Amino acid sequence: MWATGLSVGLVQPAAAQIVKGLPDFTELVEQVGPSVVNIRTLEKAAAKETQGNEPDAEMQEFFRRFFGVPMPIPNNPNAPRQQRRGQSEEAQPRGVGSGFILSADGFVMTNAHVVDGADQVMVTLPDKREFKARIVGSDKRTDVAVVKIESTGLPAVKIGDVNRLKVGEWVMAIGSPFGLENTVTAGIVSAKQRDTGDYLPFIQTDVAINPGNSGGPLINMRGEVVGINSQIYSRSGGFMGISFAIPIDEAVRVSEQLRSSGKVQRGRLGVQIDQVSKEVAESLGLSKAQGALVRGIEQNSPAEKAGIEPGDIILKFEGKTIEKSTDLPRMVGNTKPGTRSAIQVWRRGSLKDMHITVGEFEAEKPVKKAAAPEKPQTGNVAKVLGLTVSELTDAQKKELKLRGGVRVDAVAEPASRAGIQEGDVILALANIETPNVAALEALTSKLDRSKPVSLLIRRGEWAQYTVIRPTR
Numbered sequence: 001m002w003a004t005g006l007s008v009g010l011v012q013p014a015a016a017q018i019v020k021g022l023p024d025f026t027e028l029v030e031q032v033g034p035s036v037v038n039i040r041t042l043e044k045a046a047a048k049e050t051q052g053n054e055p056d057a058e059m060q061e062f063f064r065r066f067f068g069v070p071m072p073i074p075n076n077p078n079a080p081r082q083q084r085r086g087q088s089e090e091a092q093p094r095g096v097g098s099g100f101i102l103s104a105d106g107f108v109m110t111n112a113h114v115v116d117g118a119d120q121v122m123v124t125l126p127d128k129r130e131f132k133a134r135i136v137g138s139d140k141r142t143d144v145a146v147v148k149i150e151s152t153g154l155p156a157v158k159i160g161d162v163n164r165l166k167v168g169e170w171v172m173a174i175g176s177p178f179g180l181e182n183t184v185t186a187g188i189v190s191a192k193q194r195d196t197g198d199y200l201p202f203i204q205t206d207v208a209i210n211p212g213n214s215g216g217p218l219i220n221m222r223g224e225v226v227g228i229n230s231q232i233y234s235r236s237g238g239f240m241g242i243s244f245a246i247p248i249d250e251a252v253r254v255s256e257q258l259r260s261s262g263k264v265q266r267g268r269l270g271v272q273i274d275q276v277s278k279e280v281a282e283s284l285g286l287s288k289a290q291g292a293l294v295r296g297i298e299q300n301s302p303a304e305k306a307g308i309e310p311g312d313i314i315l316k317f318e319g320k321t322i323e324k325s326t327d328l329p330r331m332v333g334n335t336k337p338g339t340r341s342a343i344q345v346w347r348r349g350s351l352k353d354m355h356i357t358v359g360e361f362e363a364e365k366p367v368k369k370a371a372a373p374e375k376p377q378t379g380n381v382a383k384v385l386g387l388t389v390s391e392l393t394d395a396q397k398k399e400l401k402l403r404g405g406v407r408v409d410a411v412a413e414p415a416s417r418a419g420i421q422e423g424d425v426i427l428a429l430a431n432i433e434t435p436n437v438a439a440l441e442a443l444t445s446k447l448d449r450s451k452p453v454s455l456l457i458r459r460g461e462w463a464q465y466t467v468i469r470p471t472r
Contacts (some may be wrong), residue, residue: 270301
């Protein structure tokens with residue numbers, strides 16, 4: 001009996017400690033809940049007849065956001081008509097979402113996709129007061145929007161510090177999934193700086209997020225907003241345990257510009273970049289795979305004026321190390337156009353410090369195709385690398401803005417395995433420039449055929465590195 005009593009005595013404190021450590025969200029809900037709003041959007045319907053079984057706004061938003069198509073309307077000719085001809089100008093429900101109050105004078109933050117295309121935006125507060133909102137501005141690139149309602153003395157949220165947010169930390173979301181207002185869900189931070197192909201590094205969580213949660217706040221245990229719930233990863237259209245939030249520091253930066261000017265200014269360099277692979281880094285003498293590989297440069301862009309070349313690897317911008325290629329557009333995008341910034345590049349085996357005047361973001365220009373080839377030449381290049389090549393004409397050099405290079409006219413193994421294509425222009429082999437066929441032949445004859453070698457090629461307006469394994 002004594003042993004049993006001792007066993008219970010040892011277990012109970014541990015169990016009590018575990019229970020004590022569980023989070024309590026009740027105070028957070030009371031604190032932040034009054035600042036979270038429901039957003040309904042309306043649009044003027046086209047002249048049409050609709051059936052009584054037309055899906056409601058919540059389900060329409062579900063299919064539009066997560067399937068990319070409108071929800072199909074069942075064909076039921078016996079259903080009563082809800083809209084008569086001639087009512088095309090009446091505003092119809094379009095979608096639902098969430099938002100939160102930024103300031104006591106009525107500025108509300110939400111997602112750009114929540115208000116995109118809306119003719120009217122209606123904001124409902126937790127106390128059931130409803131306001132017609134004005135869209136101050138929206139930024140599709142970051143999916144951030146700001147709307148304004150005419151009221152004062154509103155309960156604004158507290159903005160948190162994303163840098164203090166830790167993976168594994170408890171977080172909470174409040175929103176209107178499927179129109180169910182003031183719904184609270186909770187979970188943990190699964191990852192930070194998550195790249196999803198978008199402009200921003202997202203916060204990944206396992207907090208339940210569904211259609212209608214978009215634009216609502218992600219809240220830490222101090223009652224501070226650390227993100228805007230924006231996306232989910234799903235194969236079914238519903239929540240599958242992975243959701244993404246826009247970091248609040250990035251969102252606030254965007255919102256400040258939207259409030260001051262209605263639009264967002266972003267810096268640009270005018271380069272197309274790619275990730276630096278481990279193989280490319282090793283072949284170029286870099287200690288590790290980092291930086292942004294410059295594949296191409298726009299004509300008359302800040303990069304061209306600064307002397308950046310295709311094949312350069314940008315390692316630092318304004319003293320900040322670029323660990324992966326997606327870091328660069330974020331750093332540059334947050335830089336005010338016209339700023340003179342320091343950059344560091346890796347060019348053909350050595351570091352080079354440069355300065356560049358950041359331009360303003362604009363659409364990329366289309367890629368030009370390389371000109372037609374002239375008479376091909378063969379030799380060691382064909383035997384060792386599997387390439388048939390020719391000299392670039394003066395016209396081709398002028399069109400591509402190159403001092404030199406060698407055009408690829410035919411491809412065999414091992415070049416085809418490395419992804420080289422007919423029409424590519426070879427700019428460097430083994431980190432040494434190849435201004436003409438003779439230079440390429442000389443370098444090829446000296447290669448150590450037991451080791452892979454880097455090849456810098458130009459394709460259209462863009463340059464890239466590839467690694468090729470010579471035949472023995």
